[in-house]
Every structure is written in structure tokens, then in C-alpha cells.
Amino acid sequence: MRLDDFPKIFAQLPGAMPIWHGTVDATGYRALCKQVLHGGGKLLALWGEDKTQDSVSQKAAGYALHVALVTAPGLLVLSLPLAQAEVRFPDLSDLFPAADRMQRSVADMFGLRPDAESDQRKWLRHGSWPQDAYPLRKSFDPHTSYATEADAYPFVSVTGDGVHEIAVGPVHAGTIEPGHFRFSVVGEKVLRLEERLAYKHKGTEKRFEGMSLQLGAKLAGRISGDTTVAYAWAYAQAAESLCLCTPPERALWLRALLLELERIHNHLGDLGYLGNDAALAFGFAQFWILKEDLLRMNETLFSHRYLMDIIVPGGVTRDLDNAGLLHMADTLRHIEDETARLKNIYDEHAGVQDRFLTTGRVAPDLAAQLGLTGLAGRASSQAWDVRAQFPTMPYEQLDVNMVTHRNGDVAARVTMRFEEISESIRLIRLILARIPLGETLTELGKAEAGKLGIGWVEGWRGEVMVALHSGDDNRIHRLHPHDPSWQNWPVLEHAIIGNIVPDFPLINKSFNLSYSGVDL
Amino acid sequence: MYQIIKQMLRTGIKSGTTPQTDDALRNQIQDINAQILNIVGRALAIRHVDAGSCNGCELEIHCLNNPYYNIEGIGMHFVASPRHADMLLVTGPVSRHMEMALKRTYDATPDPKLVVALGDCGKDGGIFGESYASCGGISKVLPVDVIVPGCPPPPLAILQGILTAVSRSKNA
Ligand code: SF4
Numbered sequence: 001m002r003l004d005d006f007p008k009i010f011a012q013l014p015g016a017m018p019i020w021h022g023t024v025d026a027t028g029y030r031a032l033c034k035q036v037l038h039g040g041g042k043l044l045a046l047w048g049e050d051k052t053q054d055s056v057s058q059k060a061a062g063y064a065l066h067v068a069l070v071t072a073p074g075l076l077v078l079s080l081p082l083a084q085a086e087v088r089f090p091d092l093s094d095l096f097p098a099a100d101r102m103q104r105s106v107a108d109m110f111g112l113r114p115d116a117e118s119d120q121r122k123w124l125r126h127g128s129w130p131q132d133a134y135p136l137r138k139s140f141d142p143h144t145s146y147a148t149e150a151d152a153y154p155f156v157s158v159t160g161d162g163v164h165e166i167a168v169g170p171v172h173a174g175t176i177e178p179g180h181f182r183f184s185v186v187g188e189k190v191l192r193l194e195e196r197l198a199y200k201h202k203g204t205e206k207r208f209e210g211m212s213l214q215l216g217a218k219l220a221g222r223i224s225g226d227t228t229v230a231y232a233w234a235y236a237q238a239a240e241s242l243c244l245c246t247p248p249e250r251a252l253w254l255r256a257l258l259l260e261l262e263r264i265h266n267h268l269g270d271l272g273y274l275g276n277d278a279a280l281a282f283g284f285a286q287f288w289i290l291k292e293d294l295l296r297m298n299e300t301l302f303s304h305r306y307l308m309d310i311i312v313p314g315g316v317t318r319d320l321d322n323a324g325l326l327h328m329a330d331t332l333r334h335i336e337d338e339t340a341r342l343k344n345i346y347d348e349h350a351g352v353q354d355r356f357l358t359t360g361r362v363a364p365d366l367a368a369q370l371g372l373t374g375l376a377g378r379a380s381s382q383a384w385d386v387r388a389q390f391p392t393m394p395y396e397q398l399d400v401n402m403v404t405h406r407n408g409d410v411a412a413r414v415t416m417r418f419e420e421i422s423e424s425i426r427l428i429r430l431i432l433a434r435i436p437l438g439e440t441l442t443e444l445g446k447a448e449a450g451k452l453g454i455g456w457v458e459g460w461r462g463e464v465m466v467a468l469h470s471g472d473d474n475r476i477h478r479l480h481p482h483d484p485s486w487q488n489w490p491v492l493e494h495a496i497i498g499n500i501v502p503d504f505p506l507i508n509k510s511f512n513l514s515y516s517g518v519d520l
Numbered sequence: 521m522y523q524i525i526k527q528m529l530r531t532g533i534k535s536g537t538t539p540q541t542d543d544a545l546r547n548q549i550q551d552i553n554a555q556i557l558n559i560v561g562r563a564l565a566i567r568h569v570d571a572g573s574c575n576g577c578e579l580e581i582h583c584l585n586n587p588y589y590n591i592e593g594i595g596m597h598f599v600a601s602p603r604h605a606d607m608l609l610v611t612g613p614v615s616r617h618m619e620m621a622l623k624r625t626y627d628a629t630p631d632p633k634l635v636v637a638l639g640d641c642g643k644d645g646g647i648f649g650e651s652y653a654s655c656g657g658i659s660k661v662l663p664v665d666v667i668v669p670g671c672p673p674p675p676l677a678i679l680q681g682i683l684t685a686v687s688r689s690k691n692a
Contacts, residue, residue, distance in 0.1 A: 201653050
């Protein structure tokens, strides 16, 4: 099968986004992935599914492995049926290095394993359930609790004259999510960093199973709290695709408005912390005043500081009146003026620039090879932005200017944030001026069981995807949320190489990746 | 430098201009400093521990450190080590993978070892509940002094929770 033919051969999923889905065998799976890579495409997500108790297809359906790939026409989702758990699936980590942790997670959760020569170490599992128990199998009772064993994770150790290890976490020194970092250093210089995550694994995916489509929206908004809007929208797209529901146009415009507000508040917060980590506490104070101003506006206009639970399948639960539009325009004008002033101060500050420039650099070719995505990817010339490339309503009428830079250092990721704030403010102004009148919520309707719905949204950190497999009675059979942090965490291990240990917090912050979103 | 000073002057003092502050809290703030001094003998040192949250509760803890809430001005600050802390501010649910680390952090904290559990998840596991991977609320793992519900609880609610824990420990 040739990749160019897939829009003709595979079925396009209903809904807002250009997404095709088809079933392949092991040879086709690997061959198509290779063609996607050589055609300049990339891996978005990889997840497993247990179909052994499938009530729809009657026959014993075994398991399935799914992979989502970004290609020029849109998203290509391939499903590879696996008759038994013992059947190995083709490894993709040589094509897409980011597949490594995703495949290991599938192995931990389903007992489905990639080819024997790939990395077989565990990833999501620590010591809370035994090696031969697989939480995402349907036969696994979510309430089983096992005695905790020691994690005993086989870190790669670096040896040589003067090399020593610094182990940090899971509990870090600040208000940060928990995770473990193992640095191998000579003097102050970092030779290698190895991450050990999944401390926050709280059974999110299992929790989704059996939930009603309505309740699932609430949990989707809590996969990674800082990205609640993007996840809620992606979830809504997936549910609406399954139920063949078209939300009212005004609701779509409001969703984009909320998504851009989320981008701005996260970028403001990060800019504050990046100043702080470069010893400019003034930056923290200033940007966090602006962020607080925005959050208070959210509270006033939408009754939630982080806009949780506003996007639901079928539309949105809140509307804006004229006074609200004016209030928002005022707040944004203030934030725009102040941010421009602060940008000058950051740009002119020799000490800050000295810490930002050339620090934590990911060169464009390395970024491409490792699949660096989202904001961090665009800072290293990886020109991907769902809003610009696959614009859905209302983005198709807004002409998003994608921001990119090539230096790939902390300074580039800082500049990205400044410029994306300006662009988001521009987009919001257009939305406020052009938003159509009308309803904001419609009936979701019913989903046929045994179908797949996909949502795909450019969140502030990068692209968020929700894959929703429907069960009986408008319930969730299986849900896999994908955070861009899956791609970017492994790149952070490269970004730190050759830098000094004290620059790690700054580099880490410049990526600001989610733990909850990948630990699940 | 000139630009920075100019910007500071332009910004002015934001502390206390909290539109949602109720008067009760405003009056309380007068006494907080005295209360904290009375109990811990110095500024209240708080150590935050994320035991498995969705990271939404953390966003509000960050906000508590912004100039509007001026927590250092009323005698509390966040510290980097549990050994320096009087209070643990814990977000949850407690994932089973964090259970041990949370207990160790608690063991490393000197008296009075106050524990404030944050959020609906910190209260009882919230939307994540209890499962093979989640212990549920903080009280399943540690003795908890005060629970601050909300998803996430806003900064003023967190502040109130912290103060309640301090004043309760005085009365105890
Ligand atoms: S209470 Fe809400 S914001 Fe806090 S961790 Fe739980 S879901 Fe996230």
C-alpha cells in the first residue's frame, strides 16, 4: 500500500478534523510508518486496546495497537490487531525515537510487547502492581491493590574518571510535580541525564473506562490541569465525532477564545518563572501580576479561574455578553502593553540574556530526529501547529501566524512565548469582533458502540490528542489521552548535555512539561 | 536598571487589592502575624508536596506567591526542604507511586508538622478516586489537620486553610 493512497483507501472519521482510520497487518503497519517518516510526517501517539470482551464484534477480538501519524493531508490512524497478548508488535523506536516510552507503557499496561531487540524496561509501572498484572486489560479489577515492591529501575550508569551521579526527586525543591532525575556529571558539567517518571500514575486511563460520555469530559479536563481547555476540546471533538454531533458555531468560536486564554496565562506564568530562574525576581512579580489579572477576569466572565468544565461535548456551558466582551478587551490591552514593556526589559537585561542565550540548545536537526513538538519544537525550527496547518472552525477564518525560531535555546523558547502571547491576543480580538450570534450548546446524541473518535487540538504546550473508543450505552470503552510531553521529555535529556547543573532548572522551565499528562 | 525601577513604580503596590477578600479575612490578617509568631515563634515555613495531582492545584499554589497575596508580608514562606518546614501543603490524590515519598517527607518534617490537604482530590481522591494506582485522599496516608476542598481551591481558600491549621494547633 502506498501512503499517497490512504485518503482513498481508509475511511475518514466524521467530525471537524481531517483524520483517516484503517486496519493494517504487521508489515503494512511498519511500512506505512516508514513512508510517513520519509514523507516528512511524524508520530503523534501510540496506544493499546483490549478487545477480548468486545460485545460488538461477538468474535474473540484479542487486542489492538493503534498509532496516530501526522501527514500532509491530516492525521492517519492505523490499527494493528493482535490475536493474543503474546504476539510481538513491530518496534517503531528506530523510526520515531519518541515511540520508545509509549511502547513500554503499552507493555506495562497490556502485556503487549514490541520486538525483543527494542528497549524492554518498564516505564509506567514502579512497584505498586506486579509484573504479570496488566491494569488496562479488561479482566483487571481497578480496585485490586497489591503490596508495594521496591521499584529497582535499571538506570544506565556512566563510568569514568571523576564521574559521579546526582539523584534528584521525586520530591523536588519547589512547587513542581514529582519525578526523578539522575544526572551523571563531571564537575559541574552534565554528561547524561536520565528521567524516571510515572510517580503520578493514578490510573487515569482505567478510570475513564465505563464512564458516561458526559462525565468523561470532566475527567478529560483534569488529565493535566494546566491544559484543561485543550483536553476538554479534544475530548469534545472525539465524542462529537462518535455521536455525529455538530456543535453550534458560536460554541466553536468560544472554544477558540478559551484555548487562547489558556495559552496566554500559561505563557505569562512561564515568562515570570524564567526570569526568576535567571535571578530576576522582578520578572516573577510582574508576570504573575498579569497572570492573576487574567485569571480574575476568567473568574468574573466564566466563573472558573482556569476555565475548567466549560467546554463539554455538544458545545460550551457559558456565554459572553457585551459587557464581558468589553471587559476582556480591556484586560487584554493592559496585558499587551505591560508584556511589551517587560519584553524590552528582558531583552535589555545583560544578566538574563547571558543565562538564556545558548543554554539548553536543541539544534533543528536533532529536534527533527527526536520529534520535538509544540512550542519547544517551533523554537527549534519544527514548524508544526495544528491551528495553522489543519485549521478547523474558527481558525480557518483567522489565519493563525505560526511563530517559529531556529536557535532552539532557552532564549528562543522565551521569545516564542512573547510572540505567541501577541498572536493569541490578536486572535482573541478577531474572535471578539467576529463571533457569530446563536446557541452555545446542542444535544450530544448517541454513539454507536465499537467506534473510534479522535480529537486533536493545539494546546499551549503542543498538540493534544484524545482517542475515544466507544462502548455500549454512550459509555467509554477505552480512552487514551496524548500529551505533547511524551515527545518532549526525552528531548530534555539531550538539551541538558554539556550544560552545567545549575542551569537545569532554567532549561527544564523553558520546556515546562507535564508530569500528570504522561504519568496518567 | 532604570527601566526596572520605572516599571516597579508604575506597577505600584498590588498587595491587599484582592477584590474577593471578605472582610472577615481582612480583619484576620491583622492577627495572623501575631498568631504565627505565637505558635511557631517565627515565620511559618511551608513545604508543598505534590502527591499525584493533575497539576491544577499547583497552579493556585504558585499564584499564592504572587504580589496580590503578599504571603511573605503576613509571615509565611515556602521552603525547599521538609526539614525546614512547619507545615506540609499536600495535593493529591496520593498515587501509590508517591505514597512512600510522601511518608518519608512527613517523617523528615519537624514538629509541629501541620498537614493541610488541598483540593477535592486531596480530600478524598476526588474524580480519580481510589484504585490500584491511587490511595485516595491525603488522610489515607498522613494525619491531616485541615482540608481545603475545591477544584482547584483558589488562593484565598488555601490561605484560609493554612491559617485555620495554625490557629487550631494553637488551641490544641
Ligand atoms: S482537586 Fe481538581 S485541580 Fe486539584 S488535583 Fe484534583 S482535579 Fe486537579
